[in-house]
Amino acid sequence: MGDSPRRRGARKRCLFKLGPMESCERKAEGSFSTSTGSLPYGEDLEKKLVFTWEVKANDRAYNNQFKEKAFLCWQRKKYKGNIINTAKYNFFSFLPLNLYEQFHRMSNAYFLLVIILQAVFTEISTMPWFTLLVPLVCLFIIRATRDLVDDIGRHISDRIVNNRPCQMLVGKSFLCKKWKELCVGDLVRLHEDNIVPADVLLLSSTEPSSLCYVETADIDGETNLKYRQALIVTHHELTNIGDMASFQGKVVCEEPNSRMHHFTGRLELEGKEYALDSGNILLRGCKIRNTDTCYGMVIYAGFDTKIMRNCGKVQLKRTKIDYLMNRLVILIFVFLVLISMALTLGFWNKVAEFKTKHYYVPDKHRYSITSESLLMFLSFLILLSVMMPMAMFIIAEFIYLGNSIFIDWDVEMYYEPQDIPAKARSTSLNVQLGQVEYIFSDKTGTLTQNIMTFKKCCINGIVYSPDEEEAPSKENPYLWNRFADGKLLFQNSSLLNIVRSNEDSMVQEFWRLLAICHTVMVGEKDNQLLYQAASPDEEALVTAARNFGYVFLARTQNSITVMELGEERVYEVLAMMDFNSIRKRMSVLVRNPEGSIYLYTKGADSVLFERLHKKGIHKKEQIMKAATEEALTSFAEQTLRTLCLAYRKMDEDTYEEWRQRHQEANILLQNRAEALHQVYEEIEQNLQLLGVTAIEDKLQDGVLETIHSLKQGNIKMWVLTGDKQETAVNIGFACQLLSGDMHILQEEEIIQILEAYQETNSNLPQIKMAAMIVSGELLDQMMKSKTGLVLQNKDSTPENPEVWRERAFVELASRCQAVICCRVTPKQKALIVALVKKYQNVVTLAIGDGANDVNMIKTADIGVGLAGQEGMQAVQNSDYMLAQFRFLRRLLLVHGRWSYMRVCKFLRYFIYKTLAIMMVQIWFALYNGFTAQPLYGGWFLALFNLLYTTLPVLYIGLFEQDVSDEQSLELPELYIAGQKDKLFNYWVFFQAMVHGIATSLVNFFMTLWISHDIIEPLSDFQSFSSVMSLSGVLSVTMEVIIIIRYWTVLTVLAIFFSLCFYTVITWTSQSLFLFKISPQNFPLLCEPPSRGLGGSPGDGWDLCLRGIRTKASCAGRVMKEVGCWVGNRGPGAGSGKAPPWART
DSSP states (O other): OBOOHHHHHHHHOOSSOOOTTOOTTOOOOGGGOSOTTOHHHHHHHHHHOOOOEEEETTOHHHHHTOEEEEETTEEEESSOOSOOOOOSOOTTTHHHHHHHHHTTSHHHHHHHHHHHHHHHOGGGOSSOTHHHHHHHHHHHHHHHHHHHHHHHHHHHHHHHHHTOEEEEEETTEEEEEEGGGOOTTOEEEEETTOBOOSEEEEEEESSGGGEEEEEEHHHHSEEEEEEEEOOHHHHHHOOSHHHHHTOOOEEEEOOOOSOTTOOEEEEEETTEEEEEEGGGEEOTTOEEESOSEEEEEEEEOGGGSHHHHTOOOOOOOOOHHHHHHHHHHHHHHHHHHHHHHHHHHHHHHHHHHHHHHTTTSOOOOSSOHHHHHHHHHHHHHHHGGGGSOHHHHHHHHHHHHHHHHHHHHOGGGOBGGGTBOOEESOSSOGGGGGSEEEEEEOSTTTTEEEEEEEEEEEETTEEEOOOOTTSOOSSOTTTTOTTOOTTOOOOOHHHHHHHHHTOOHHHHHHHHHHHHSSOOEEEEETTEEEEEOSSHHHHHHHHHHHHTTEEEEEEOSSEEEEEETTEEEEEEEEEEEOOOTTTOEEEEEEEOTTSOEEEEEEEOHHHHGGGBOOTTOOHHHHHHHHHHHHHHHHHHHTTOEEEEEEEEEEOHHHHHHHHHHHHHHHTOSSSHHHHHHHHHHHHSOSBEEEEEEEEEEEEOTTHHHHHHHHHHTTOEEEEEOSSOHHHHHHHHHHTTSSOTTSEEEOHHHHHHHHHHHHHHOOOOOOOOSEEEEEEHHHHHHHHOGGGTGGGSOTTOOTTOHHHHHHHHHHHHHHTSSEEEEESOOHHHHHHHHHHHHHHHOOEEEEEESSGGGHHHHHHSSEEEEEOBTTBSHHHHTOSEEESSTTHHHHIIIIIIHHHHHHHHHHHHHHHHHHHHHHTHHHHHHTTTTSOOOOSSOHHHHHHIIIIITHHHHHHHHHHOOSSOHHHHHHOGGGGHHHHTTOSSSHHHHHHHHHHHHHHHHHHHHHHHHHTTTTOTTOOSHHHHHHHHHHHHHHHHHHHHHHHOOSOOHHHHHHHHHHHHHHHHHHHHHTOHHHHHHOGGGOTTOSSSOOOOGGGOOOOHHHHHHHHHHHHHHHHHHHHHHHHHHHTTSOOOOOOOOOOGGGOO
16 A cells, blocks of 8 residues: 555665665666666567467467477477376486485495495405495485375376366367367367366456456465456457357467466457457456356467466475585595594504514415404495494484474364464474574465455545444444445444535545445345455455445446435446556546546555646645645554545546547557556646545454564564565565665665665665665566576676676575565575575575465475465475464474474484594594404494484484473573574584594593403403493483473483383393303303302393492592592502403
8 A cells, every 4th residue: 555654764774875866866877777666678678588489279280380499409399289297207217316316415425335335345344234334225215215105196286287177178068178188279268166277368358347256365465356358359259159160260379378467469350460468368367256268269278378487396305414414424534534534554564564573473364454444444444434423313304204294293283263283384394483683574365364444434534434333323224225245344433424424525535535446346146246356455445335335336348336325327448558567546537427527536645646736736735635634644553554546537538638648558568558658647736636545454363463573583474475565565564574764675775775886885774773675577587487597506706797786686585684585586586595605605484375475485495385365386396384374483493493402412422422432433543453353242233323322313303492381481582592502513523523522532541440350350352342332321321311401291201212222132131041052142251241240140140230330430430549649649559450351
């Protein structure tokens, strides 16, 4: 709606200086010579359109002759069929493509390398190659199954769409065919509630003047009706099926493109040419409403249709932690290579020293020293490969799945009125929910309920508000009007009395304008008028006029019928000047029954006040204008959507002169929009102000609280809508994205700032408390969407002006508190998201509820679909499904933050415990001659990460909480830690490594030190290995006890059962029974497992008890030595004798 004076004043205030040559009145020049609303831009665009798309009706042979180059000399049909395929895989491409995507994870490539080394060099492998291959295959299957299930859903959806029925002209009759059988040039018959199968030229309909009403919810998100109209020539000539079968018209138009609201072409019929525009086209995805039957000719089919041109491809979504883990895997691999090389050098030196010292020993080695060293290097590489455990990635998948299930189970995000729970449709992006910095939201149906209420009005300077609620009228004040709509809540008895008295001419013209100047369609249901409007605010205005006695009854191509206080009057429509983002107003020129000509105009106050008559203005009119401006300011402060109304009476001669110019402009093929705009400008002058309307657009419940909390969490929110600018701005104020003290950057000022930035090559100005409002055409100019520059590399040179504009525009927008983009197409929504991802390197989230939001949802790092009134297309392409926008607050601040915190703590602890256990292998190599002999047994290596420490790790990943969900919502600032990657980064990884290495050093050397002369039974390798494994398990278990902050019964059970698993399996694997069955598995045991304590048969319990006793002795020994140091006696002197297994 219109802008209030307060807002206009806010825009004029500058928070920074542009320099003396850059005033607000400066016209844009150079590379930014035109704004989005400028007509030269539209003129340049029309000049770029190429009219090479020729389609002939009922002639497939003619249409099939057109070819286009596909590859080298191979050509294919230029015109695509109507079959679509939005799936990612097919039967043949699934396996290779999915494997290719799987190996984008460096960890999978790393594990494959280790498996190859184990399979090729079996004699040096610590474990059989299949022990690593099986879990890797399981990991592949888990991820592939997840991808396959998602893609099967897309295949099913495509199959349903392609097999939808439609009626196609075959011969001389319409037969039922499937959508996929349609081709360009075919004629189709559509009935009420049918979905349009392709982009179709409307030829005729059963409605008067061949009007056709459509619902475009799947295209622009608006559930209200719009009308399309056939050409007069086809309306008159195509009256039966025989005429349709003999129709040989040819359409010459622009090549397929993604501009949803634009179409230019011509129809060639019987040697004559007729201009075509978007008002003659039914787009694929529209639904026929209030029209019994209509006929059309397919112009674009399949992927050439505008809606499909705006649909992006399915993208592989990866989290920031995934990319970080890729880099960490490379670092760990380099670390392992360096360690293996160092240990191999030690082996080389040992072998050379042995041969020199013991020259008398015969050389029976099969390999040279170099070959043995190379094999030893590979042995160390295989032995230490467990430092990057596959179990971590397998358990992570279960953690992602568990956190997704928790989202599904959250009753706080269950919407009872529609019985819709929250649904995590992707299980791999939960951690990303805790790192979002930018939210891109649709408006209609996402932020708003799309329900408009007539709240107030100002007529002739007098404000009429609803009657006081303290004294409500006991009876309906509109009972005198049989057409009144009982749903209208606005009641003002004084205004109603003035209307019914029929004496105030200004009041009469005010309501007459609302009943005439609109594009509303009228129908009938249950003997009541049913209005269908292109926008809900238009419906609210026409309904208000209806209740006050000015009832819109019917519309034809050339007339509008209105019932005025019981008298039916028919107005002849002479011209209709539609609303657009450039004009910001709508006008209709009519001849009343008395023969007088009137121009009725409604629009934004910023454009209407400039067109009011200024000559001979009386003092009374000045007072009235000032009072109206004051009312505008008051309405704006209440975040109401305002609209100014004005009219003008014309004489016959003036109209005839204007009509000739209007007719000439209307038949132009080139620059038609510019010519019509100039003609409209001529007549929309010297208007007389009538008043202002104020409408309230109801937000969804909880929108204000949600946006406020997200702002506190340092999340920026952009609104991307296909609606007009005034509507979007008013919603911005209503949901408090915009405020009165904000500096709102309009398109002209944006261009000036970027020009100054380009000319001076200085930094962009520091903008505080600013917001940006742009339209789709300016975005086209800035982003160059047709050239696909968003796909260029980040290192594009500043010399490229187009890439420079992109970067500068995104940088300027990112400095604003809020950004509102209006009149944007689905493709432009996706391009905005892609640009922010490209230049800001942040996590983005897109949320919407309609098919027009699908491309944006696919492009964002996280896509959220709302299950609303616009179908399930957004949900089917989303990662998460919600029922209301307000649930986004809990999804991010609770589930997102918890998931991020849990996964980060899980990764840090897993890295720590792996290094704490496995780094011991390196220290052990110092005592075994650098021979890559494993310290631990095969059972321990296989089960340590999969069983002995799994349950506590799972608990951390699934149930850990630092604060409760209530505290998470009360303190949105906690969310900032995820945005800044504070919980897991290179520094945290380095800390975990140092912690793990330090723990391994203490475990190994303290056990070795104590075992020198205290623990006599530790005289064999196997006993020392068992004590070391127990020491490691107890150390990492103690660590998990320390770091867990949310203790429950599950915590105790997880730790208890983990220790039980270790005890039972160790007892089993170290038993005398197993030794007798397979003694070869105990190669380093000097004797069979000894008799147990008290003479009972020896078993693993003995080793466990010895391990515990060893740790107690370690503690006692340490305390003793510390006491010696404190008493200045120096450290206690040990025997200095190493255990037998450690002697060289």
